[in-house]
Amino acid sequence: MTETQFVYRTGIASKNRLASAALVFQMLIIGITLSLTGRFNATMTDDSPGYLEFPFHSFDAALRDIRTPGYPSFLRLVTLATGSYEAAPTAQYFAFCGAILVFYFGLSRNVASGWSAAVIAGSLLTTNILWLYVQTITTDTLAAAAGIAAMGFILQSHGHEGRTGWALAGVIASTTAAWLIRPAYLFLVLVVPIVRTLLHLKHAPREELTYGRIAQYGVKSLTLACVPVFCWCLLRLCLVQSFGVVSFGGYNLVGIAGQFLGSEQVAQLPADLQPLARLALNYRDQLPANSLQMLDADKLNYLRIENNYDVTIWHVFTPAARELYGNDPSVMNTQLRKLATATLQSESRSYAVWLAKALRQGVYKIVSDFVLNPFGLMVTVIATSAAILRLARTWQRRVVHTPTTVAHVTEILFVMTFFYAVMNLVETILVCPPLGRMTDAAAVMLMPLATALMLQQFVVTQAFASRHDESLGQTKF
Structure with missing residues (x-):
């Protein structure tokens, strides 16, 4: 050396x-x-x-x-x-x-x-x-x-x-x-x-x-x-x-599927699941007033499903499963999963609509919560302003290429952030509404990506200013 x-x-x-x-x-x-x-x-x-x-x-x-x-x-x-x-x-x-x-x-x-x-x-x-x-x-x-x-x-x-x-x-x-x-x-x-x-x-x-x-x-x-x-x-x-x-996936899934289950569908279920379905519907009918929200809304209304998710799990189906199968979480989870799966087989269209609405809500939550975060808003504004400034200078036909190192790490972070957020969100909405704590977890890599993009804009703008000054010096002499 x-x-x-x-x-x-x-x-x-x-x-x-x-x-x-x-x-x-x-x-x-x-x-x-x-x-x-x-x-x-x-x-x-x-x-x-x-x-x-x-x-x-x-x-x-x-x-x-x-x-x-x-x-x-x-x-x-x-x-x-x-x-x-x-x-x-x-x-x-x-x-x-x-x-x-x-x-x-x-x-x-x-x-x-x-x-x-x-x-x-x-x-x-x-x-x-x-x-x-x-x-x-x-x-x-x-x-x-x-x-x-x-x-x-x-x-x-x-x-x-x-x-x-x-x-x-x-x-x-x-x-x-x-x-x-x-x-x-x-x-x-x-x-x-x-x-x-x-x-x-x-x-x-x-x-x-x-x-x-x-x-x-x-x-x-x-x-x-x-x-x-x-x-x-x-x-x-x-x-x-x-x-x-x-032993928890069945609990989660029945929180969604259980809201699609009606008394007219019980006879279509496998015989061994019908007692659980009937008892759960009985528990639902006996809930105190206002325990379930938005009952006058369409059953596929997103907010209705989200608001009634926890009640459906813990006050409707879990007590029914406990009464029939005892207090073994593993057995209860298995039976709830079987009931939820059987229900979704007959309500596949309802489930598909739910997934589409939940995906839309999840994306909205990720973006809106990021912008509402003070630092996220600041980074977004700065990066956008710098990008606009760079574009304005590009329109003057003074094109500046992004330095390789900055572009390199930004590309890597984009790949990470995209798959981290998408896979997290998709896994969530399969069994659960995309609540804030879920979407915040999915969006955790978004801040580093936004910060890298902001730095990239600054580096490009600085490179342009440097080259512009050099061109002025060459013109002067």
Whole structure:
């Protein structure tokens, strides 16, 4: 290495250390702000007791429970370390910051400027999934942290020679942690191989870009992501006779399908499901007044289905299943899933309409919530203004090409954000309305993408100004 190269690399390393320090300082400031605004005070929700009362005393009961053991284990570790679960929000924030650091180091492997990587990664500190849910004793923030870490490890596996093995292990570990914390993050099992394969297409030498090699790479990535899921499901099948990540999918699905079920359809159901359907309809008829909303609206009205979702699960079908099959969550989930599936077979058109409306609502929520986020609105306005300025200058026929490094990381983030959001949203609407906490989780990668686009516009505008000044100097002399 020549003296010039040494000085150059030392300068870059020094700038990257400063960028890393600035990112950590930003985390400290945000942490203090969250503390001062009361967001480190543990807040209980309707779901919280299920996590705090998880049956660790019995391996069989734990595998049958409606919750996966990831988040209850996290709460137990916090309690053992501090004596109370009250410190959970603080621990969730530290986990979120750790995921951001993983994401930052992944970005720094793919963009020349450590400061750009720090700004992009730091934008995750402004996301709704942190500010709205870090204080709650729920899975939202911790699962999002695992998802961010998975994306960061993917970036590391494609941005640096010699680190592929460790980064790939990180991808698998964080993906597995995500769905063990929150089963809805099973979408990562598909996102990981898709994104890794597309990034491989971008990085691989031309001679390796054959259909056979690409397919082999994709299948390998999919297999690695699926192995932990398969092993977990196989364990549950062997011990509790239930093949699935958790005994909860039937509860979710009947919240949608159960609203399409009427007394006239009961006779069309399989004979073994008719008693459950009749008893559930009886529970529905006996609900107190105003328990179900918008009953005068069309049964396919989106808001009617969303508003009555929880009541349908917990006050109509769950009590009926418990009365018939006992208080075994695994058995109840199986029967509710069978009833929901049978109902949807006869109401396939209603379900298709629901999916279309839920997809529309999900996209609307993602976009509107992002713009309503103060930082999201600011980034959108700045990026749009810079783009308009660049277009105005382009119209003067002074075209400036985007620097490769900026365009490179923006393209990568676009791929990640698109598949992360789409796969998350699609998985959600299959069994659940796209409520705010679901769409906030789906949109978590949108802030880094918007920030990268903003930086890209600034770099292009700066490059144009530089070239414009050079042209003026040449004209002058």
